Amino acid sequence: MNFFALFDLPESFDIDLSALAQRYRSLQREYHPDQQTAASAVSQIDSATINIAYDTLRVVDKRAAYLLSLKQQAIALDQSIGDIDFLGNALEVREQLDEANTPEMLDSLRQEVQQWIESLSREFELDYGSEDWPEARDTCRKLAFMRRILDDIDATEDRFDDLDEFY
Numbered sequence: 558m559n560f561f562a563l564f565d566l567p568e569s570f571d572i573d574l575s576a577l578a579q580r581y582r583s584l585q586r587e588y589h590p591d592q593q594t595a596a597s598a599v600s601q602i603d604s605a606t607i608n609i610a611y612d613t614l615r616v617v618d619k620r621a622a623y624l625l626s627l628k629q630q631a632i633a634l635d636q637s638i639g640d641i642d643f644l645g646n647a648l649e650v651r652e653q654l655d656e657a658n659t660p661e662m663l664d665s666l667r668q669e670v671q672q673w674i675e676s677l678s679r680e681f682e683l684d685y686g687s688e689d690w691p692e693a694r695d696t697c698r699k700l701a702f703m704r705r706i707l708d709d710i711d712a713t714e715d716r717f718d719d720l721d722e723f724y
Contacts (some may be wrong), residue, residue: 560610560623562600569596570624570682572614581611603642617674618700621681625697630690638698650706660717 564580584607596701600704613619625631638644650670677700684693 558602558606558610560614560628563607563610564614568624568627570631570678570685572620573641574615577611577614581607587598590644597668609706616704617678618697618704621685621693621700624685625693628649628688628690631692632690632695634701636696637699638702640695640699644698647702647706651658654706654709654713657713660714663714663717669708670703670707674707676698677703 559568561572564577564582566572566580576630584602585604588602588607589604613623622631622634626632650666650673653662653666657666677696679697682701683691684690697701
């Protein structure tokens with residue numbers, strides 16, 4: 558099953574995330590186990606598949622990897638990144654995260670990482686559109702790396718919130 562078809566979206570990196578969310582809610586209403594009708598009970602679609610598809614298309618690096626897999630180009634996406642300049646800059650961002658001790662510092666860092674992700678997203682679109690598979694795979698790896706940093710920023714922010722509640 559093609560996840561884009563499931564959500565009635567074009568097979569493209571640049572998708573309408575609000576349309577994706579709206580279609581997700583609609584499908585969950587129809588196929589959630591608590592809402593099963595006779596017609597949907599015999600369907601190939603189940604709630605878990607809908608959740609996996611939604612998570613895949615909603616998250617930028619997962620969407621990029623999925624698009625590559627549809628073209629049989631998701632080869633060695635777990636390999637390390639060879640771009641020394643990127644790794645150096647990413648290491649600086651990691652160090653800033655380690656040193657961040659205020660919500661304002663985290664917000665500033667989050668904005669910087671989101672800008673990286675936006676830039677890498679545009680780069681992936683170009684690489685994918687021109688079928689430059691090695692570059693598209695490399696950019697996909699970079700997107701995944703930066704998204705993990707964004708997740709770490711969120712986790713650090715949660716720890717700050719927990720500390721605030723403690724005191």
